[in-house]
Amino acid sequence: MLLLNASGCLDALTAPDIASSFDAFVTKTVTPEPRRGNTPVRIAETDFGMLNAIGLANPGREVFLAETLPQLRALNVPLWVSVGGFAAHEYAETCARLDNVTIELNLSCPNVDEAPESAAEIVAACREATANPLYAKVSPHSWDLAETVRAIEAAGADGVSLVNTLRGVALDSHLHPTLARGAGGYSGPALKPVALAAVFAARRATELPIVGMGGVCNGRDALELIACGATHVALGTVLFADPGAPGRVREELEAEAARAGFDRPADAFGVAVDGVARLAN
Numbered sequence: 001m002l003l004l005n006a007s008g009c010l011d012a013l014t015a016p017d018i019a020s021s022f023d024a025f026v027t028k029t030v031t032p033e034p035r036r037g038n039t040p041v042r043i044a045e046t047d048f049g050m051l052n053a054i055g056l057a058n059p060g061r062e063v064f065l066a067e068t069l070p071q072l073r074a075l076n077v078p079l080w081v082s083v084g085g086f087a088a089h090e091y092a093e094t095c096a097r098l099d100n101v102t103i104e105l106n107l108s109c110p111n112v113d114e115a116p117e118s119a120a121e122i123v124a125a126c127r128e129a130t131a132n133p134l135y136a137k138v139s140p141h142s143w144d145l146a147e148t149v150r151a152i153e154a155a156g157a158d159g160v161s162l163v164n165t166l167r168g169v170a171l172d173s174h175l176h177p178t179l180a181r182g183a184g185g186y187s188g189p190a191l192k193p194v195a196l197a198a199v200f201a202a203r204r205a206t207e208l209p210i211v212g213m214g215g216v217c218n219g220r221d222a223l224e225l226i227a228c229g230a231t232h233v234a235l236g237t238v239l240f241a242d243p244g245a246p247g248r249v250r251e252e253l254e255a256e257a258a259r260a261g262f263d264r265p266a267d268a269f270g271v272a273v274d275g276v277a278r279l280a281n
């Protein structure tokens with residue numbers, strides 16, 4: 001099992017020690033052109049999580065390849081590059097320019113208006129463009145997640161990441177949306193049951209590796225994702241409150257696995273899904 005950061009929730013160049021405490025570092029999503037992102041206010045706290053409408057702010061592919069990527073390589077931690085775009089060919093062009101990294105296709109940003117082509121079309125275009133390991137990050141909004149996952153696998157993905165944020169709105173004291181954009185992506189503790197359900201559904205649809213994320217705050221949360229079929233686990237919003245979360249979650253995960261009667265966390269892999277299959281039979 002790899003412990004990863006969730007894309008967009010950690011800047012490895014300002015926090016290199018935290019980035020190196022993960023088994024691999026996942027970059028913020030890179031788009032072909034530079035993006036300033038949405039107008040502030042772009043972040044809002046809510047009772048059980050946070051809303052963000054960053055809108056894929058990033059320096060763009062050329063600056064990423066020429067400046068950011070070499071600095072990230074110097075950290076000596078395996079790299080996952082999150083690739084975004086607004087058409088299949090845009091994703092594919094970035095994939096073709098990347099070597100010696102795992103690629104995570106962000107097929108699920110709730111904070112941009114442009115409607116991308118279908119997830120499977122994008123994966124197929126990227127598969128032609130790269131031999132690097134290719135993960136597809138899909139949305140929890142997907143109506144039939146199992147079908148989406150099967151289509152992504154058929155198109156050549158090597159793994160699936162889920163979940164991205166859910167769309168949410170927060171209101172200020174004047175009952176106006178706190179975020180300038182109105183809606184944003186909702187992340188943090190409230191997302192955990194959604195993430196568990198998504199990983200569960202995906203695991204029943206595929207044997208590909210799955211990166212589970214969404215609301216993981218402690219070792220028990222990570223163990224639950226593994227029990228639902230996550231191969232790897234990623235930490236997102238928790239990093240804003242607790243930069244020491246990677247070490248803490250690892251320790252808690254071992255202890256929680258033991259408490260649940262498993263020698264190692266990996267031994268709990270898929271037990272929730274198997275349990276349901278047994279009940280159904």
Ligand SMILES: Cc1cc2nc3c(=O)[nH]c(=O)nc-3n(C[C@H](O)[C@H](O)[C@H](O)COP(=O)(O)O)c2cc1C
Nearest residue numbers: 006007008029052106163164187188214215236237
């Ligand atoms: C401030 C912020 C920025 C994010 N930026 C990205 C991004 O650039 N690409 C992406 O795929 N997901 C992005 N996400 C989503 C996270 O990677 C993750 O899927 C989501 O937050 C759920 O995990 P969590 O509840 O542990 O935060 C972002 C989330 C937050 C809170």
